[in-house]
Amino acid sequence: MQRINILDESTINKIAAGEVVESPTSVIKELVENAIDANADEILIEIKNGGKSYMRVTDNGSGMINSEVSKAVIRHATSKITRIEDLNSLNTLGFRGEALASISAVSRFEMTSKSREEETARTIKVNGGVLVDERVTGSTNGTTIIVRDLFYNVPARKKFLKSDQAESSAISDLISKLSLLNTGVSFKLVRDSHVILSTPSNTSTLNVITSVMGSDFSSSLSQISYQSDKINIKGFVTNLNYYRVNRRMQIIFVNGRFVSNKSISTGIEKAYATLLPKGKFPGFVIYINIDPNDIDVNIHPQKSIVKIDNIRMIEDLIYSIISKHLRERFLSKRIDHMPIKNDNKSMATKLDDKVLENLIHDDTDMLFDLKQEDNQIGLSAGDESSGSFREETPELIIKSNRDASIKNVYAYLNFIGPIFNGYLIFEDTFHKELYIMDQHAAHERINYEKLIKAYHHKNIEIQQLLIPEVVHLGSEEYDKALLHKEVFTKIGFSIEDFGLKSIHITAIPLTLTDGSIKGMFYQLLDTMDDQPENTIMKIDDLIKKACVASVKSSDLISREEISHLTAELSECDFPHTCPHGRPIWIKFTRHELEKQFNRTNQG
Structure with missing residues (x-):
């Protein structure tokens, strides 16, 4: 029979450390938040090997008096609270008194601190939770903490750490968020002796956003603000021209703390729901302040997950605020014209001259994620709804040559005209059938097959840009782009x-010269993995993404270009669907049209 044992202090500390110290990022988070709580306005973060071998955080905060330095590494020793009721009015980032004890239990830990009230500093060294040295030293005001060899005494945890690049990226992302929240603090992040991020102190929030997330992002922002007795909401949201394929550019702060909250994100995204292409997400930096009694941060040691009272009310409020803002700032540009009747001659003239009248002034190409669209309209092969769609229209969607009237149907196609800014109508003069082409999907198929074949034959033709396109990125995306430079080169960028x-x-x-260069770049960057060796394994997906962004779906093209388009499409290996499986053609027979007009029984 197994006997019940009381664990020794070292084992207890290592187990407890697992709740607080998960990675180098969690260490940096605790140390930097302590520095902020100590009223520091300059914080220097230095890491090596993704923080696994070396981390150092130096601040110019209030520091500690000599007699309390060694107390700081005792579990549940804290200056933030004295009783449980203090949690209801908490205004500091830390409060548990676990961080330093947990960090020092699983590393070689060194801390030097000096308060303004004393002439000398005190340094302590702790290895695996055991105090091995304590002495009086000289130092400037503030605290410096060095963490070496994280998890050196817990090999089971150490082997699950990610690569140096992945851990470094996570730390960079953390410092970016903390700098957005604390604009009165100057942050500097140094990775392997290279300065990765540096922000000035006492500057505007928008300047910090530009420094951290790039000017492409910040230039797309507009400010929102709302205040009442119960809640204060302010921040920045992107316009209708800026969107990404993931939520990486969405940041939420609640009561001075970065949080992940699905309800708040949902409220914002709902405001954009019908204004952005399917599968695209807006960017935002939102600051929310509510009564501390209405929020519970005491759920998890990482404190990124919070419980908020009346969260549905807040979700609805944010939706209302941003919907109103978008209508007033962007949708007011809509021009309502009375429809003009066009005869065939004027339509042909407009077509040949490529005249396109936009209802909304937008100088940025709209990008459509066809994979996301397929999932939503029920065309995905694995979607149950797709079966019912095909059952209702069994003859309309052309998925292969077998579905077409004849294999070489293109030889008999006569172009009739465009509809809905992106669809082309053709008549099959041989079989008396009507075809509707998705112009965007056709271009995408052509570009995809050209590029994927050129990639496999290692002969991608490139077009040198007369004026290079400049993309302004945040720290993390900038590092990611340079890390994947060879991957970009492999696919022609x-x-x-x-x-x-x-x-x-x-x-x-050369195949993609008609598309939005920035749009293609962002599509590729968002699709890439943290590690190039993993990214290269999904090269087909990268090329699909680039081809999606290479096409302007609403362009009107001339008859000559339409002839060229159908000729190129006929040469494709799979000319009936886009690379994501979405149909290029929909077919109506004469019988099906006559059936709609109740003419099938007439002689």
Whole structure:
């Protein structure tokens, strides 16, 4: 029979440390938040090997008096609270008194601190939770903490740490968020002796956003603000021209703390629901302040998950605020014209001259994620709803040559005209059938097959840009782009470091020269893995993403270009669907049309 044992203090500390110390990022988070709580306005973070071998955080905060330095590494020793009731009015980032004890239990830990009230500093060294040295030293005001060899005494935890690059990226992301929240503090992040991020102190929030997330993002922002007795909401949201394929550019702060809250994000995204392409997400930096009694941060030691009272009310309020803001700032530009009757001659003239009248002034190409669209309209092969869609219209969707009237149907197609800014109508003069082409999907299929074949034959033709495209990125995306420079090169994109977290795009694949260069770049960057060796395994997906962004779905094209389009499409290996499986053609027979007009029984 197993006997019940009382664990020794060292084992208890290692187990408890697992709740607080999960990775180098969690260590940096605790140390930097302590520095902020100590009223520091300059914080220097230095890491090596993703923080696994070395982390150092130096601040100019209030520091500690000599007699209390060694107390700081005792579990549940804290200056933030004295009783349980203090949690209801908590205004500091830390409060548990677990961080330093947990960190020192699983590393070689060194701390030097000096208060303004004393002439000398005190340094302590703790290895695996055991105090091994304590002495009086000299130092400037503030605290410096060095953490070496994280998890050296817990090998089971150490082997689950991610790569140096992944851990470094996580730390960079953390410092970016903390700098957005604390604009009165100057942050500097140094990784392997290179300065990755540096922000000035006492500057505007928008300046920090530009420094951290890039000017491409910040230039798309507009400010929102709302205040009542119960809640204060302010921040910045992107316009209708800026969107990404993931939620990486969405940041929420509640009562001075970065949080992940699905309800708040949902409220914001609902406001954009019908204004952005399917599968695209807006960016935002939102600051919410509510009564501390209405929020519970005492759920998890990482404190990124919080419980908020009346969260549905807040979700509805945010939706209302941002919907109103978007209508007033962007949708007011809509021009309502009375429809003009066009005869065939005027339509042909407009078609040949490529005249396109936009209802909303938008100088940015709209990008559509076809995979996301397929999932939502029920065309995905694995979607149950797709079966019912095909059952209702069994003859309309052309998925293969077998579905077409004849294999070489293109030879008999006569172009009739465009509809709905993106669809083309053709008549099959041989079989008396009507075809509707999705112009966007057709272009995408052509570009995809050209590029994927060129990639496999290692002969991608590139177009040097007369004026390089400059992309201004945040720290994390800038590092990611440079890390994947060779991957970009493999698929025909030449990128160069332009300094100041900017990338020069100097060449693109010749096949994709009609698309939005920035749009293609962001599609690729968002699809790439943290590690290039993993990214190269999904090269087909990258090329699909680039081709989605390479097409302007609403362009009107001339008759000559339409002839060229159908000729190129007929040469494709799979000319009836886009690379994501969405149909390019829909077919109506004469019988089906006559049936709609109740003419099938007439002689």
